[in-house]
Amino acid sequence: MDFSITEEQSMLADSVARYIDNEYSFEQRMRIAEGDAAFSQEVWQKCAELGWTAMLFPEADGGFDGGAVELMLIMQQLGRGLVVEPFLANVVLAGGVLRRVGDEAQKQRWLAGVIDGTRQAALAFAEPQSRYDLANVATTARPEGDGWLLNGRKTLVLNGGDADVIIVPARTAGEQRDRDGIGLFAVPADADGLARRCYKTVDAHGAAELTLADVRVGSDALLGDAAGGHETIAAVIDDATLAVCAEAVGIMRALHDKTVEYSKQRIQFGVPIGSFQALQHRMVDTLMACEQTRSLLYRATMLQGEGSPDASRAISALKYQVGTAGRYV
Amino acid sequence: MDFSITEEQSMLADSVARYIDNEYSFEQRMRIAEGDAAFSQEVWQKCAELGWTAMLFPEADGGFDGGAVELMLIMQQLGRGLVVEPFLANVVLAGGVLRRVGDEAQKQRWLAGVIDGTRQAALAFAEPQSRYDLANVATTARPEGDGWLLNGRKTLVLNGGDADVIIVPARTAGEQRDRDGIGLFAVPADADGLARRCYKTVDAHGAAELTLADVRVGSDALLGDAAGGHETIAAVIDDATLAVCAEAVGIMRALHDKTVEYSKQRIQFGVPIGSFQALQHRMVDTLMACEQTRSLLYRATMLQGEGSPDASRAISALKYQVGTAGRYV
C-alpha cells in the first residue's frame, strides 16, 4: 500500500498543469468552445507533441506504457482547464478499443494516427434507445460478400464530427439486449451510406448523430471477435468512466478554489461574503465533497491499475460519488 | 375549501393545551415515565372527565361525534406534552375497532369502559415476523365448540400490560400473508393461556409481548366478520397513523421552539449561540420542516375527515414527511 507517485508521473502531471496554466486560459478555452470548430487543431498537436496522446499505449504500439495512474493525472488537469480537445474520444474510447483488439494492420492504419495526433477517431457506443445499457445494440452488421453491411443509428458520438474513423458496435447475432453477438467495426468517416449531424454538447465538446444506411465495410474492418465486442466495450467504458471521474475531480476542485477565492473578494454588507458562517460551512462541505471524491478516485485508480477484480465496482462507487458530490459542489 | 376550525374545535384544542400547560409539566411527565406504572391513572381519569376519551365516538355509542379534525387537535397537544397515557391504544386503536365492527353487546361490554375511562383496551396488530405488513398474521383461531381456540404470539402490544381486553387479529383461513381470512377477537386479559411480558418503550409508553397458548374464547368474542378483519385493521391503522403524525407535529414544533429559545440563552464566545448564522439557518430549516409537515397534516386530516378516496395516500405522504422531517428536526 503506497499513495506516492513516481517522479515520471509527477513530471507528467506538472507538464499538463503547466500547459493549462500558461497556454489554456479560460478566455482561450471559451474562444475555442464558441468557435465553429469542435476543437483547436493547434492545441491537439501540442497534446501530441508533449506525448500525452501516446502516454497510455504500450511501447510496442509506439506509446509510453502508461496506465490508470497516468490517465488519472492527465484527466484531472484537463478537467481543471475545462479542455474541450478530444482526449477521451481519441485516446481512451477509440484508442482503448484499438489497443485491446486491433490487429497489427488495424493498429498501423488507425491507432498510429491517434498516437501521433495526425488522425481523429471515435467510438459510437450509444444508440437512441440504449440509455446506459452498453449491450442494447440495434444497429446490425450482416455478412455480405467478403465484408459486412451495416445499418442503424448511433447517438452522442463524441468527436463523431471530426473523426476519420468511427468504431461502430453492431449486432452480428442475438437479440437487441444480448451481450453476445456484438461486433466492433472500424468505419471510415467517408464511407458511402454514413451520414452525420454534428453539434456541440452542453460542455462544448464536439459530437454527432450517425445514421448508417447499407454501409459496406471490408472484413478488415472487424476489430477482434465478431460476437465478443461487448466485453471490450465494457472494459473501455470502465477506463472512460475513470477518466471522466478524474476530469470531474479536477473540475470540482477548480470550482471550489475559485468559489473560495471569489468569496474573499466579493464585498456585501461591507465585508467579504466569505466571512458569513453559512457560506463558510457550505464551502467546507464542498471541500469535504472534493476530498472524499478524490479519495475514491485514488482508490479506483489503484485497483484498476492493479487489475483488481474489485476495480469495476470501485469505479462504479466513484461514479456514484461524482454524480452526487459533483452536483453539490 | 376552508382552513378554519369551528369554535367547538378551537375550545377542544384549548382545553388540551391548558391541561398540558398547567398540569402536565415536563417534570410531572418524567415522574410518570420513570415510575413503575406504565401511566398515571389519575391523569387518565382526567382525560375521561374532560371528555377527550369520548370525543371520537358516535353519539349513539355515548361519544361526541368528533372526527379527524378533533383527533388531530388532541394528538398535536398530547405530542407537545409528550403525554404517555394510552390515548392512542384505547381510543384510536382498540376503540377504533370496537366502534367500527363491535355489535351492541360488545360495545356495551368493552367500548363503554373505554369511553368513560374505566377500562383499558389494546389492539395487538404486530407479530414477531410481521414487520409493517398488517396482513402477515401467523396467530391462528380455530373453531372449537361454540367458540374459538387461539394460538400465537403478538409483539409490541401498546397498553398490552394494562389492558382489560386485548383485540387479537388471528387467522381463521388462508395463508400467512393473505388479506382474507383474518378475524378479530376480543380477548379478556385474564383468559387462561394468555401470558404477557410487560415493558416500556423508548418513548416511555407501556407495551407487552403476548403469547397465546390454547386460549379459549366464546363466539361473542369475534368482532365483525370472521375473515374480514384486515379491512378493519387497515382503516384503524390509517386513523392511528394520522394520530401519531399529529402527535409528531406537536413534538417537532415543541422541540423547535425550545431549541430556538435555548439558543437565545446559551452564551458561548460571549454571545448567544442563536446569533451564529450556521445555527440560525439550521433553525430556519427545522421551522420549514415543521411547517411543511403541518401542511401535510392538515391536508391528510381534511381528506380523511371527508372520507376522500385520496385519504389513505395522503396519510402515507404525511407519514413519509414525518419520518424524514422528524429525524431532521
Added chain:
Amino acid sequence: MHVSLSDAETAFRDEVRAFFRERYPDDLREKQDNGIALTRDDYVRWHKILYEQGWAAVNWPVEHGGTGWTPVQKYIFANETANANAPDIVPFGIKMVAPVIYTYGSEAQQQRFLPDILASNMWWCQGYSEPGAGSDLASLKTRADRDGDHYVVNGTKTWTTLGHYADWIFCLVRTASDVARRQEGISFLLIDMDTPGVSVRPIITIEGEREVNEVHFEDVRVPLDNLVGEEGRGWTYGKVLLQHERTNIAGVARSKYRLARLRDKAASTVHEATPLLEDRNFARRLAALEVELQALEFTELRTLAAVAVGKAPGPESSILKIKGTEIQQQLDAMFVEAAGYYALPCVPHEFEPSFAVDERLGLGTETRTALRYFNNRKASIYGGSNEIQKNIIAKHVLGL
C-alpha cells in the same frame, strides 16, 4: 376545515377551464409546449386576452380593475393556467410596479400608469440589482441628483430581465447619502427607457440565451413627477414589492404541472427493458418530490388564507420562495436524468430544423432539459437569495 371545493368554486373552475380551452391561442400553446421562447408580441397578445376577460390583474384592488377573487379562486386560476401550460403574465408591470403605484403613488401617477399597465400598453422592467449591490441591495450606488424639476440619474442596473423589451423601468436610486441608515437615502423612481442616456446591453447567460441585461444611465433627466411617494422612502416601498415577488416565485401550480409531465416522460422512457417510472430509485425520488410539493401547496394555501383575513404576506413568504425554488431545481435535475444522453446536445435555435433526424433533438424536448437546468440555477439566487431568505426568517420569525 375541509379541502373539497364548494359548488360555487367548482363552477368557477369550470369557467376558467373553458376560458383556457376557448381563448388560449393555439400558436402560443404550441410554442409553450415546445419550449420556444415567446416574443414580446406573444406576451402582449396573451395579456390583452386576459385583460378583455377582466382577469389580467388577479391581485389588484377591484377599484383599479382587479378581480376581487378569494384565495381559493386565485388558487384555482393558477392551477388552470399551469394545467393549460399557458404563460404567466409578465410580472414587472402587473405584479411588481403596479402595487407600489396604487399603494404609494399619486393620483396622477395612478391615472397615468395603471390603465396602461392593466391593458399591457406599457412594458416594464425592474431596476434593483447593481454590479456591486446584490444581496446587499441597500448598498446600491445609482444616483439621482436634483436639478431643477428633474432628477439626473447616473449608474448601472444589472440582471434586468427582458429589459430589452421594456418601455419603462422602475428603479431604486440613491437621492441622499448623508443619512443615518443607508436605506433612508433610497427613492423609488419611474424612468422612461426612451430618455436620452439610457442604454441596454445584453448579458448572455450560461445556456446561451439573452434574457437579462445591464441597463446604464448616463446623465438621464427624469422629471420629479416620476418619483413615487416620498423621497427617501423607496426602500420601504420596494420591500413590499419583494414580498409579493417572493410569493410569486414559489410557482407551485407550475411545478405540479411539470411533475405530471415528468411522470409521463418517465412512464414512456424505457430504461433497462422497463419504464423508468418503475425504477424504484427514480420512483422513490419522484414521490418524495411530490410529497414536498403537496406540502408546499398547502403551506401556500395557509399563507393565502391568512392574507385573506387581513394579514400581510410577511416573512413567511420567504419559506415559499425557498421551498418553491428548491423543488423547481429538483424537477430540473430529474428531467435531465430522464432525458439521459439526449440532455447533452446543445442545439442553438438556428440549427434545430436540421435535427429532424431524431424527434428528441427537436424543439421543446430532451435537448432543452440541461439548458433549463443551467438557466434555472438562478432561481435559488434571484428575488433575494435563499440564504438571504433564511436570514430574514431567522430575524423576523424566530427573533434571532
Added chain:
Amino acid sequence: MHVSLSDAETAFRDEVRAFFRERYPDDLREKQDNGIALTRDDYVRWHKILYEQGWAAVNWPVEHGGTGWTPVQKYIFANETANANAPDIVPFGIKMVAPVIYTYGSEAQQQRFLPDILASNMWWCQGYSEPGAGSDLASLKTRADRDGDHYVVNGTKTWTTLGHYADWIFCLVRTASDVARRQEGISFLLIDMDTPGVSVRPIITIEGEREVNEVHFEDVRVPLDNLVGEEGRGWTYGKVLLQHERTNIAGVARSKYRLARLRDKAASTVHEATPLLEDRNFARRLAALEVELQALEFTELRTLAAVAVGKAPGPESSILKIKGTEIQQQLDAMFVEAAGYYALPCVPHEFEPSFAVDERLGLGTETRTALRYFNNRKASIYGGSNEIQKNIIAKHVLGL
C-alpha cells in the same frame, strides 16, 4: 501508487489476526458481541494483554514503549481490532494525556506516569468541558490559584466520560485572568482523583446509562509538580491533544465492521416476503453509506500517509471527525430501521433475562439499536462539535 499489501504487510496482518484469535478472551468477546458494557476490570485486563504483546501504545514514540508502526501497520491493526469486535483501549491515558506528557512533560513526569499509563496501572479521565464552556472551551472558569508549593483548584468539569473509574484527571484550568487573550491564562494540570475536595456525580444520559459525570473541585490542593510544561501554555498543549482525539473519533474500521453486520442483519430480516437487503431503497442507502465510508477510509489513509512524512495531523483531522461521525449516526439509524418494531422496547439490564420469550428482546440485539441511536447523537457534538470543526476548516484550511 498501489493499494495491495506488500508481503511484509500481509505477514503483519496475519500476525495480528492470529493474536486476536488466540489472546482475545472469550468472555470479553461475548460481552462485546452482545453489546454488554465492559467493566473497569474488563478494560484493564484487555489493556494488559495488549501491553504484554507490546501493542498497547500504537502511536507512542518507540523510546517510550510505542510500536513504531508504519501508517499501513496501524491501519491493519485498527481493521483487525474492529473485525475481532475487540474493544479499543480506553483513550484517556494512552491516546490523550500521554502524548502531552511525553511531548511537554518534565523528565520526572514522564518517568512517574508513562510506564503506569502504558501498563494500565492508572485510569485517566479528561477535564476539559465545563457547564458554561462547551464549544467555547477557552471560557473555562475552573481556577487553580497558587498557594505555596500547591495550586488550589475550584470549579466544575462536566461530560467526564468514565470519570467514576478514574484514578487521575488531566484538566485545563485557569491560572491567570489578567491576560490579553483568554487562552493565555490556561494551564494543563494533572490531578489525583483521591485528593480531598474532588467529587464525582453521575449524569444519566437519554438512554438511561451512566457513562458521563460531573467532577467537582472544592479547594483541591494539587502540587505544583503536577503542572505540565509551562504555566499559561495549557491551551496549546490541549489543542494538540484535541487533534489526536479527532482523528481517533473517525472510527472508520469500526464503521466498516458495523456496516458488514448491518448487511448480515438486512439479509436475514424478512420484509414483505423478501430479505430487507433486497429492498431497493434500503439497499441503495446501504450502498451510498458504503461508498461514503470507502471514501473516508482513503481520506484517512491519505492523512496518515501525510503524517508519516512529517506533517502534523492538522485541521484536516476535522474532516475525518465530521464525516466519521456522520457515517456512524447513519449506521445507527439504519440499524433501527432494520430492527423494525424491536427497536422500540426499552429493556433495562436487570429485566433482560426474563425476556427470553423472544431472542430479539435479549441482550445485544435489536432492542439495543434505538438506545445506541440516542446515545450516539453525542458523536456529532463531542470532541468539538461538527459546527466547530467546520469553523476550524474554514479558518485554517480555506483561509476564510
